[in-house]
């Protein structure tokens with residue numbers, strides 16, 4: 295890792311930053327056993343006591359199938375777009391591995407994606423840098439601006455907030471931890487990030503006070519509403535659902 299060059303997104307461009315900045319960032323939040331390394335030229339999350347690994351690759355078959363096999367029919371897309379046919383400006387307050395952001399970007403929407411975990415941020419950042427070099431992915435990748443921040447802090451300081459059409463929240467699900475369906479490598483993400491229902495409620499309350507046009511929240515199918523608030527409408531899938539809070543017709 296010693297000679298690695300890192301990039302931070304700034305004003306729609308990536309700027310090179312010294313490794314020391316990243317190391318400092320990571321060392322303030324080091325989580326025991328987790329480390330990042332390159333495997334097959336992809337930045338990869340590993341754990342000292344596990345064989346599982348996790349990287350972000352927007353070219354992978356699963357993501358590409360999801361996008362290509364009629365993305366318009368995906369519940370995520372239906373929930374976010376509603377009847378709108380125009381390009382949307384979306385604030386994804388819980389970027390995670392960037393899959394939902396990338397899917398929405400592939401529909402032509404512009405995404406501001408915020409991730410607060412430094413490891414996860416670096417994985418997505420690395421995935422986006424590779425996607426920007428791939429002719430098939432670069433359009434979608436260029437529509438995502440990724441920031442390393444707590445989304446509430448970011449949105450408080452982001453003066454352009456009035457411009458967002460939709461706020462999207464996909465906080466960690468408690469059920470996912472226990473579910474046999476959780477993909478093996480995703481278990482690493484769950485171990486790394488954990489679940490914080492108070493943070494989830496705080497994100498929702500903030501989204502409501504900050505911007506009331508439309509909020510879409512992904513929840514476990516049988517999960518409680520965030521802060522107990524009943525949505526305007528819902529899309530219910532097999533294991534998850536989308537709660538839609540809209541105050542205007544969108």
Ligand SMILES: C[S@@+](CC[C@H](N)C(=O)[O-])C[C@H]1O[C@@H](n2cnc3c(N)ncnc32)[C@H](O)[C@@H]1O
Nearest residue numbers: 388389390391392393394409410411444445464
């Ligand atoms: C379930 S994952 C999101 C998955 C994502 N939708 C995707 O498609 O890959 C939730 C992510 O939200 C992040 N997160 C939780 N609270 C946050 C906050 N207040 N600000 C920024 N990121 C947050 C967590 O670190 C985690 O990576």
